Amino acid sequence: MTAPGSKRPFTWQDYEHGRSSPRQGSTGSASSRVHFDEPSDIAESGQVDIPQGNVENGSSGGRLRRRRSSISMRINSLAQVGGVNSLENFARSWQRAAGFNDIPPRRPTIIVSATDDDEERIGARRSEPSPTERRSLLRQQLERQGSASEAALSETPSATSDTALLKQAPAPYFESGAGDVLDRAPYLASPYASSYGGLYGSLSSRVNDSSLQHAGKLFEEQQLPGAGDPDKEHEPLLIRHVEQEDGTVVEEVVGRSTLPQTVLNSANVLVGVGILSLPLAMSYSGWVFGVPFLLSAALVTRYTAGLLAKCLNRFPRMTHFSELGYTAFGMKMWIIMEILITLELGAADIALVVLFADSLNALVPGLGVMEWKLVCAIIVLPLNFVPLRYLSITSVMGILCSLGILVLVITDGMMKSHFPGSLLKPASTYPFPLHWSTLPLSFGLFMAPWGGHTVFPSIYRDMRHPRKFRKGLNITFSFTYLIDATMAAVGLLMFGDFVLDEITSSILLTKGYPRAISVAMVAFIAIIPITKIPLNTRPIISSADKLLGLDARHVASPPGLAGMSIYSRGILRGVIRIAITIIILVIAIFVPSFDTVMSLMGSVLCFSICIILPLAFYLKIFGKEIEWREKVLDWSMIVVATILGILGTVWVCLPASMTGARY
Numbered sequence: 001m002t003a004p005g006s007k008r009p010f011t012w013q014d015y016e017h018g019r020s021s022p023r024q025g026s027t028g029s030a031s032s033r034v035h036f037d038e039p040s041d042i043a044e045s046g047q048v049d050i051p052q053g054n055v056e057n058g059s060s061g062g063r064l065r066r067r068r069s070s071i072s073m074r075i076n077s078l079a080q081v082g083g084v085n086s087l088e089n090f091a092r093s094w095q096r097a098a099g100f101n102d103i104p105p106r107r108p109t110i111i112v113s114a115t116d117d118d119e120e121r122i123g124a125r126r127s128e129p130s131p132t133e134r135r136s137l138l139r140q141q142l143e144r145q146g147s148a149s150e151a152a153l154s155e156t157p158s159a160t161s162d163t164a165l166l167k168q169a170p171a172p173y174f175e176s177g178a179g180d181v182l183d184r185a186p187y188l189a190s191p192y193a194s195s196y197g198g199l200y201g202s203l204s205s206r207v208n209d210s211s212l213q214h215a216g217k218l219f220e221e222q223q224l225p226g227a228g229d230p231d232k233e234h235e236p237l238l239i240r241h242v243e244q245e246d247g248t249v250v251e252e253v254v255g256r257s258t259l260p261q262t263v264l265n266s267a268n269v270l271v272g273v274g275i276l277s278l279p280l281a282m283s284y285s286g287w288v289f290g291v292p293f294l295l296s297a298a299l300v301t302r303y304t305a306g307l308l309a310k311c312l313n314r315f316p317r318m319t320h321f322s323e324l325g326y327t328a329f330g331m332k333m334w335i336i337m338e339i340l341i342t343l344e345l346g347a348a349d350i351a352l353v354v355l356f357a358d359s360l361n362a363l364v365p366g367l368g369v370m371e372w373k374l375v376c377a378i379i380v381l382p383l384n385f386v387p388l389r390y391l392s393i394t395s396v397m398g399i400l401c402s403l404g405i406l407v408l409v410i411t412d413g414m415m416k417s418h419f420p421g422s423l424l425k426p427a428s429t430y431p432f433p434l435h436w437s438t439l440p441l442s443f444g445l446f447m448a449p450w451g452g453h454t455v456f457p458s459i460y461r462d463m464r465h466p467r468k469f470r471k472g473l474n475i476t477f478s479f480t481y482l483i484d485a486t487m488a489a490v491g492l493l494m495f496g497d498f499v500l501d502e503i504t505s506s507i508l509l510t511k512g513y514p515r516a517i518s519v520a521m522v523a524f525i526a527i528i529p530i531t532k533i534p535l536n537t538r539p540i541i542s543s544a545d546k547l548l549g550l551d552a553r554h555v556a557s558p559p560g561l562a563g564m565s566i567y568s569r570g571i572l573r574g575v576i577r578i579a580i581t582i583i584i585l586v587i588a589i590f591v592p593s594f595d596t597v598m599s600l601m602g603s604v605l606c607f608s609i610c611i612i613l614p615l616a617f618y619l620k621i622f623g624k625e626i627e628w629r630e631k632v633l634d635w636s637m638i639v640v641a642t643i644l645g646i647l648g649t650v651w652v653c654l655p656a657s658m659t660g661a662r663y
Contacts, residue, residue: 084258084464093261094268095392096462239317252316255463259472262463264396266452266476269459271399272348273355273528274449275406275484276502277598279491281445283499284438288431293446294488298481300637301450302473304614308453309460309469311614311621319461321454325613328620337613341454342543344605345536346584351597352529352536353377353588355502359525362508363518370589376529377585383534384541384577391538394531401524406487408521409503412513413494420495421510427496434497435660443648444602445595449484451606453614501595537580544576595661596652603648611641 080086238254257265282290311324318324322341326334357372367375383391413423420427433439460469491503500506504525508518544550550573591597615634619626626634651659 085260089256089258090261090264091393093257093265093462094395095389096257096458250316253319253461255461255466257459257462258464259468262459262469262472263475263479264399265459266456266472267479268395268399269452269455270450270476270480271402271483272449272532273351273402274451274598274602275402275487276355276504277445277448277595278484278488279495279499279503279506280501280595281442282488282492283497284433284442284445286430286432286434289433289439290442290446290488291485293442294485295481297446297450298477298484300641301453301610302477304611305453305456305473305477306470307614307618308456309466311617312457312460313466314621319458321457324457324617324621328617337609338543340605340609342540344451344454344601344609345540346587347597347601347605349533349536349584350588350591351594351601352533353584354591354594354597356526356529357588358502358505358594359508359522362505363522373585373588376533377581379530380533380537381578381581383530384537384581385574386534388535388538391531391534395535397531398528401528403483404524405504405521406483406490408517408524409487409494409507410490412507412517413490415514415517416512418512420498421507421512423490423493426493427498429492429496437658438660440647440651441595441599441659441661443644444599444604444606444652447602447606447610447648448598449480450610451601453610501593533584537584540580541577544580545573548572548576550576599648599652603645603652607641607645607648612638612645 080088238256239251240254241249242252243249278294281294284290285293308321308324312318315323315327318327322334322337325337353373353376356376357369360372360375361367361369410423413421416422417424419425460466463469463472487503491499491506495503495506495510498506500509504521507513507521550569615638619631619634
């Protein structure tokens with residue numbers, strides 16, 4: 001029964017949310033009330049939403065949740081200090097950057113921006129529950145029964161052998177127009193489109209219409225769980241409608257990252273463990289070849305990154321590196337790029353495992369290299385089950401640890417007064433290679449730190465002001481080159497021709513350095529694999545889940561997985577994560593050294609992904625619009641990069657006795 005003095009609800013709104021009354025919430029005055037946690041577009045964009053005015057006038061919508069404590073309010077206010085460059089917005093930018101490397105391109109959640117004029121006020125609006133999801137259970141049940149009765153009595157076409165039991169599955173990912181990511185279906189279309197979307201000769205025509213409709217709806221509810229749910233791993237893609245001069249309205253992606261956030265995300269991609277092998281590359285090549293080659297690698301990769309942005313300007317709604325490949329050369333190129341990206345991520349994970357084991361073994365030589373690799377895999381394995389939104393914040397640790405290692409290396413060199421390992425008494429160095437057979441080995445080592453072009457298209461699309469991308473690239477590549485050149489020069493001066501494949505191993509195995517600095521260096525080295533491997537492995541895991549139909553947003557492709565329960569699919573997804581970790585561990589065990597992985601990754605993958613493919617996309621997409629001088633320059637870079645990549649790959653595969661490599 002209703003309480004005395006209260007009014008009975010006359011509408012569903014009154015029944016579900018209660019009648020609007022000044023008694024809702026905790027009021028502090030006639031013009032304000034205590035703030036409660038509730039889904040808010042403004043709060044999601046980094047602004048505190050403190051409603052003003054009486055609830056009765058409809059200014060707050062009446063959706064009250066739990067009361068927010070004063071401590072959480074203060075913490076939230078600190079996270080929002082700085083406006084668009086606040087800590088909260090940096091964290092969201094890191095989260096988006098951590099999810100850029102999907103191997104196949106995912107279909108993002110689409111949110112239409114309500115603001116087109118002021119880009120500084122644009123904020124990402126998270127997907128909220130639909131009105132149906134917010135309804136009460138009683139209302140949902142009554143409406144469900146009513147809709148079923150109406151469907152049975154409605155004059156719908158009969159379900160015969162020529163009608164589909166289910167809705168037609170979306171078209172394949174790349175079927176509807178090049179570069180049209182907002183109109184395309186998910187990467188893996190439903191396999192039931194071919195088996196259930198055509199003729200139904202095996203179904204009896206005596207089955208009534210309502211039974212067929214109910215069967216189709218039941219199948220969708222059981223076999224497509226979560227297919228319509230928002231992607232919780234990634235923030236939604238924000239788009240807006242723009243009217244062109246000819247009157248046509250087009251959709252374009254709205255970026256949310258500022259210039260500082262873009263520079264940080266780009267530097268976080270480029271600055272990594274590849275800098276540790278640069279002293280060895282300088283030792284292999286000598287000063288005369290090493291310094292110009294490192295500078296040339298920075299300039300050429302900076303140039304190709306700008307070409308990727310120019311190609312994206314031709315297709316306003318394109319967001320992924322693989323889409324450029326498909327647009328330029330079709331599905332075969334898309335498959336090749338998928339393989340290259342998978343190999344790049346896998347090689348990076350293997351190099352991190354080897355680095356972890358070598359460094360820990362140098363500091364604590366009790367276990368052995370193989371045992372430390374196993375320890376690394378055991379530590380990383382549980383992190384493969386952690387949601388991406390929790391791992392993304394750790395991605396910034398990579399650049400911080402790399403900078404910390406550089407500072408510690410310079411500190412060690414300044415504290416030691418004698419050779420080896422001293423900057424006060426440098427080692428003997430040579431202008432030319434001591435052994436000319438080692439020169440091709442340096443090609444891949446110099447290119448390895450510049451592998452980030454698979455992420456640059458998404459970083460460019462996420463910018464609030466894309467016109468500042470060129471400035472962001474200049475800052476990022478200048479900063480990265482400064483770090484790389486400093487590490488290469490300092491390492492070579494400290495150890496000369498005796499430098500090992502990792503400059504950190506040379507320091508840890510040399511006596512005379514403070515123990516505390518060595519421990520701090522190993523701590524930084526250990527943090528990098530633990531934070532980077534789960535992020536690098538996640539796109540590979542996501543691709544395997546989608547290919548096997550284990551993703552909640554995709555139907556199983558293999559017929560054997562059709563009808564599998566959510567519990568069984570969860571077990572199989574766990575098995576895939578364990579299997580990928582074991583594969584990385586096994587390959588890392590058989591890899592002879594860190595520089596072998598880095599040299600192969602630079603020669604095979606970085607030359608292809610960072611130089612050859614972007615130039616090929618640009619030449620194919622723009623074609624006759626390019627001047628002949630620029631064409632000659634671009635084709636010359638493709639030819640030179642191909643030759644250097646082949647030489648570097650062949651030299652890595654040769655025995656060390658022939659090349660003079662120090663494995």
